Amino acid sequence: MAASARSVLNRLIQRAARPKRSRKPSSSSSRTVIRRHLDSGDLPKTIAALSSSPAPFPTSLYARLLRLCSSKRSLVDVRRVESHLVAFNPSPSTFLLNRTIEAYAHCGSPTDARELFDEMPKRDGGTWNAMIVAYRCSDCPDEALALFSTMNGSGIHPKDVTLASVLGCCGDLLALLLARQIHCLVLKYGYFPNVILDTSVVDVYGKCFAMDDARKMFDSIIDPNDVSWNVIVRRYLEAGKAREALLMFFRMIRGGVKPLSFTVSNALIACSEALALKEGHQIHSTVIKAGFEGDNIVGSSLMEMYAKCGVVQDARQLFGQVPSKDVVSWTSMLSGYATCGRIDEAEKLFDEMPEKNVVSWNAMLAGYVRFFCLDEALDLFCRMRETIEIDLVTLGLVLNVCAGMSDLDRGKQVHGFSYRHNSGSNLFFSNALIDMYSKCGCLRNAEVCFRMVSRRDTVSWNSLISGYARYCRSEEALAAFSEMQFETTPNELTFSIALAACANIFMLEHGKQIHAYMVRNGFELDVIIRGTLVDMYSKCRLIEYAMRVFEEESFRDLILWNSMILGCAYNRRGERSLELFEEMRKEGIAADNVTFVGVLLACISEGYVDLGRRYFNLMSDEYGVIPRVEHYECIIELLGIHGFMVELEDFIQRMPFEPTIPMWTRIFDCCREHGNRSLGERAAKCINKSNPINPVQFEILERTELDTKKEAHHL
Template structure:
C-alpha cells in the first residue's frame, strides 16, 4: 500500500498539480489514515504552496506530529516565498527549539528571507547559528550568506564569509562576483573573476552576468567591451541571458549603437532587455527613439510599471503632452495607472508639460500614496512657485506618518526659491537635519544659496558656499554666480569666478557667465579675452532652443 502511494506521489509531482487535485489527493490520504506520515505531508504542503494556499499548508503542518527536516524546510520556504517573512522566522525559531536540527537548505532559505526584509540583525543571528551548528564551512550555507550580505550592501562581510570557505565551487564564485556587481564594485569583481580563472575554475554565463552588472558608468565602456570580447571568444554570444546583460551594460555606458546591435542579435528579447534598451535611449536623451521602441515592444510584450515610469520621464523631458497622454491611456487600458510609480511619473509629466491641474487630478485619484508620490506633487507645485500649497502637501504626508527624504526637501527648497519665500526656506533648511536627520547635499545647497542670494543677501550666500570647503560642486557655484548676475554685482562675481577657476577643472560654464557680466558693464576687452580662451580650449556654449508642441 505505502509503496503504491509513494509511486503515485512521484507521478503526481510530474503533473500540473492544481489546487483541486491537491485537495483530492489530500482527502484520499486522510481516508486511508496515512496523511500524518511526514513524507506525504511534505509533498502535499509543497503542492499547496505552489497553488498559493498557505492556510491549508500551515494547517497540515500543524497536524503532522513527526516533523522531519524536509517538512520544516517545505513549510518555512512556503511562507518565505509568499513574503510571509514573520511567519517564516517564527517557524525557524520553533524549529531551533524542537528536536529537529536545521540543515543547509534551512539556513539558505532563512538567509534569503533576511536579505529580502533587509533584516541585518536576524541575518547575523542566522550566521551565528550556522557556525554553532557546524555548517560554517558548508558551500550551500556559504553561498546563501554571501548573497544575503551582498544584498544588504555589506560586501565586506560577504567577502569574509567567502574567504573562510575552503571548498569554493563555481556557484560560490558566481555569488561573490555578483555581490560585487550589485554594489558597483567592478574592480574587485574583475579581480576575483581573473583569480578564479587562474585557479582553474571555468566561468559560466552566471559569472559573466554578475561581472557585467558592476559596469554602470560610461568610463567603464572599454572594460565592458573586453568582457564582451571574452564572451565571443568562449562561445557565450549565443546565451540570451548574457546578451541581455550586454544590452544593459552598453545602455548604462551610453553606447547605444553597440546596445542596439546586441539587441538585434536576440531572436526573442525579454521584457528586461527591452526595458534596458528603452531606458538607455532615454538616459542618452534620445527620447523619440525610446518612444518608437516602446511602440514596437508593445506588439510583443506587456510593459511593467518601471518601464512605464521611464517612458513618462522621457515624455516629461520632451515636454510633449500628446505622447504623455497616449502613454497615460495605454496605462489605463492595461491597469497600470493605479500603480504608485506610474502615477507619480504621470504627475511629473503633466506638471512639466504645463498642465499642473491634470497632475493634481492624478494625485487626488491615487488609491494609495507613498512618499514618492508626495514628492512628485511637492516638486510640481514648487516648479510653479506655489510654495504654500507645497507646504500643505508636505504637512499631509507627515501627518500620515510618511518619512520625508532628500527629494522631499529638494522640492520644498525649490518651491521657496521659485516663490521667493526666504524665511520659510530658512526654516525648511534647518528642519531637514534637526527634525528629520537628513544632511543637506549639493541639490539642497543649490536651491538654498539661490534663495538667499536672489533675496539680496549676497554676503550670506557667499559665506554658505565658502563654508562647504574645497569640494564644492559646480552647481552651487553656478547658483551663487547667477545671484551676482541678477544683482549686477560683477565685482564679487569676478572674485568668486577667479577662485572657481583655480579649483574647478571644467571652467567653461563659469567663463561664459563672467563674460556676460563684463558685456553688461561694457568691458569688451575682457569679454574678448574670455571668449578667445574658450575657443582656444575647444569649448563652445550650446545654444538654447525653444519649441511649442501643437
C-alpha cells in the same frame, strides 16, 4: 470544493470512532497503474487511480505524487493526496507530511500548509524548515521570521537550509539588525564555512545596502561559486556602485570562474550606468568566449550598453544580427534610442514593433520624460490607457510629467487612481509622488506621502529636502538633512541642496561642516558641488574660501564661472570679477545672460560707467545675448548712482519697454540724490499711478540726508 487540511483531519477523527469495515489490501496492480501514470506525468489519471484504491501506498509513491502535484501547481490534488495519506495510514510519517507542507507551499497555499503543521502530532527540524520555506515562497516573510523565532525559542536546532531561508526573509524586509543576529547564529552553530549560507549572508547585507559588511563576508568565502559572484555584482549594482560591480566582475573572470548569464547582464548594466564603454567592449569579448551570444538577455543588455554609451550604431548593428527578435530585444533597442535623446528614431522603432508590452511603452514614455517632451508623454499615456494595462512605473513617469508641468490637479488624479487600486506601496511610485508634490509647491502633501513610506531611500529624502529649499524653507531643509543621516547616506545631490540652503540663510558654519564632511568621506567635489560651495561662501562673505574652491585644478563650466564672477561682484571685488570674465573669454567659454549680470554689477561697484555701457552693447552685438529686465536694471543703477542723469534719461527713452515700478523707484531715488527734477517728477507720477493709496512727492534731498543715504547704500 476540496476540504481543507483541518477539515480532513476532523473527518478522520470522526471516522476513527465508527466501526471499521474490513478492507482488502491494495493489489500490486494498483501500484503498477499509479507508477505508470506517474512515469508519464498524467496527474488526473494518477489521482483517479489513487482515489479508487482504498489502501495505503509506499512512501516513495506518495512522495512522487506530491512532487507531480507541485510541478503542476494543483492545490486540489495535493489536498486529495493528503486526504488519502491520512485516511489509510494510521500514523503518517513525518517525512511525508513535511513533503505535503512543501507541496502546499509550491501551490501557493500557506494557509493549508499551516493548518497541517499545527495538527501534526510530531514535528522534526524538517517540518519547521518546510513551513518556514512555505511562508518564504508565498511572500510572507513576517510569518516566516515569527515561526523561526518560535522554533529557536523551543530549542530546535535549525538546519543550514532553514537559516538560508530566514536570511532571505531578512533581505525581503530589509531587516539589517535581525540579519546580523542570524549571522551570529550561523557562526554559533558551526556552519562556517558553507558557501550557500555565506552567499545568503552576502545577499542580505547587500539588499540592506550594508555593502561594507557584504564585501567583508564575500572576501571571507574560501571558494566562491558562480552564484556568490553573481550576488556581489548585483548588490553593488543595486546600491548604485556600478564601478565596484565591474571590478568584482573582472576579478571573477581573472579567477577563472565562468559567469552566469545574469552576471554578465548585470555587468553590462553597470557599464551603461557608469558610461564605461571600454569595459563594455571587454565584457563583449567575454560574451563571445563564453558562448553567450545566443542569450537574449545578454544580447539585450549589450545593445542597451552601447546605446547608452553613445555608440548607437553598434547597438543597431547588434540588433540587426539577432536572428529571432523578441519583445525584450526590441525594447532594449528602443530604450537605447530613448535614453540618448534620439527620440525620432525611438518613435519610429516603437511604431515598427510587432509586439509591445508595458515595459516597451514605459521605455518610450521615459524617453519623452527624460528630454522634456511632456506633451508627447501625455499623449502616449492616453494611448496606453486604451491599449494596455498600466503599472506603477507608468504612473510614476506620469507623475514626473505632472511635476515638470506643475500640473498639481493631474498629479492628484494619478495619486487618487493609485490609491483606489491599492498600488501606492511601490518605492519608485512613492518617490515620484513626493517629488511631484514638492515641485508643485504642495509641501504638506509631500510630507504626508513621505511619512507614509516605510522604507525611504536617498531619493525620497532628496525629493523632500529639495522641495523645502525650492520654496525658501531652508531651515526645514537643513533639519531634514540632519534627520536623513540617521536613516540613509546622502549623495552629491543632497549635499548640493543642503549647501544652497546654507547660502540662502547665511549659515556659514553649517556649510563649512558639510564641506568638511564631504572631504573626509571621500565624496567627489564635482563641478556642481564646487559651484554650490562658491555660491555659499560668497553669500556668507567668505570670498577667499570661494576663490580657493574655484581655483582647484579641475574642470570649470559656465555655471561655476558665473558663480565666482557674481560672488566677487557681490563682495565688492569688481576688479576681480572683470578679470575672471576676461579669463573665461580666453578659455573659450561663451558668456550668457547671468555672466553679464555679474559683469555689470562689477562695473557698478567699481564705478566703471563707460565700461558697463560698452559691455551692455556687446551683449547682443558680439555674444548674441538679448538683454533682459535685470540687465536694464543694472544700467539704470550704474548711470543713476554715479550721477549720469542725462545719459540715464536718454537710456530710458531708448528702452524697448516701459520701466517697471522697481526701476522707476530707483530712478526716483537717484533723481532726488542728484537733483534731476523733470525725470524725478516723471518717476513719481508713474509710481503714484500704480500705488495711489501711498503717493510719493518729489523733493531734492538735503546734504545731510544725502550723506546718510550714501552711507546706508555703501553698507
